[in-house]
Amino acid sequence: MTVLIRWMRAFLRLGTGISFMVLITAVTVQVVGRGFVGASPVWTEELTRFALLYLAGFGTGLALLTGDLVNVDLVSESLPGRLPWVSRLVSAGLVLAFCLLLIGPAMHFTRIGAMQTSPAMALPMNYAHGSVLLLLAVLALAALLRGMGMLTGASDGRPENLMGEIE
Template identity: 50%
Template sequence: MTQAFKGLEALCRLSILAAFLILSASVLLQVFSRSFLATAPVWTEELTRFCLIYIGALGAGLALRSGDMVNVDLLCESLPGRWPWSLRLLSAVLTALFAGGLLGAAWQYTRIGVRQTAPSLGWRMDFLHASMLILFAALGLWALMRIFEMLTGRHDGRAIPISEDL
C-alpha cells in the first residue's frame, strides 16, 4: 500500500475514533443528566445520530479493504481457475462505478443541506449530508486501490486479515 493510502487509512481511523469518543461523551452526558439532573439536554441524541452516521461513512472504505463487508466467498472461492480472481476484480470495478455514479447525487444532497438546520443542535445539515460524499468517495477510492493492486499483481483481491491490517 502506498504512503498516501496509509495516510488516508490513518486519517479515517483517527476520524472514526474521534466520532466514537464524541458519541461516547454524548451518551454519558445523556445518561448522567437523566439520572442526576432535573432535565437532560435534547441535543445529545441528535449528536449521537450524527456520530453514528459518520462512523459508518468513514468505516465503509476500511471495511471494504479489510473484508468486513458482506462477501460471497463461499461461492467465489469454490470456482476453478482464475474465476475467483476475476469475480473479485469485477466486484471491485462495480463498487468503484457505483460509488462514482452516486457522487453527483451525494453532492446535490449535500448542497440541499445548506438551507436546512438540525432541529436541536441548530447546525447546518450540509455538515451531516457531507457524510454521503465521504462514504462514496472512500468506497470508490478503496475499490480503485484494490483494482490497481490486483492488476499490477501486488494483491490478489482477497480480504486483508486484521493481523496484517495493523
C-alpha cells in the same frame, strides 16, 4: 501503491475512531444526564445521529480496504483457478462504478442541506448530509485503491485476516 493504501487506511481509522469517540461521549452525556440529573441536553440526540453517520462514512471504506465488508466468500472463493481473483476485481469495479454514479446526486443532496438547520444544534444540515457524500467518496476511493492494488500485485483483494487462518 502499498504506501498509498496504508495512508488511506490510517486516515480512515482516524476518522472512524474520532466518530466513535464523539458517539461515546454524546451517549455518556445522555446516560449521565438521564440517570443522575433527570434530563439530558437535547443536542446529544442529534450529535449521536451525526456521529453514527460519520462512523458509517469512514468505516465503510475502511471495511472495503481491509476486506471486512460483507462478502459472499463461500461462492467466490469456491470458483476454480483465477476466477476468485477476477470476481474480487469485478466487485471492486462495480462498487467504484455505483459510487461514481451516486456522487453527483449526493452533492446535490448536500447542497440542499445548506438551506436547512438542525433543530437542536442549529448546524447547517449539509454537515449531516455530507456524511453520505463522504461515504460514497471514501468507498469509491477504497474500491479504486483495492482494484489498483490487485492489478499492480500489491494485494490479491482477499480479506486481511480471515477467521481460522494462521498468520
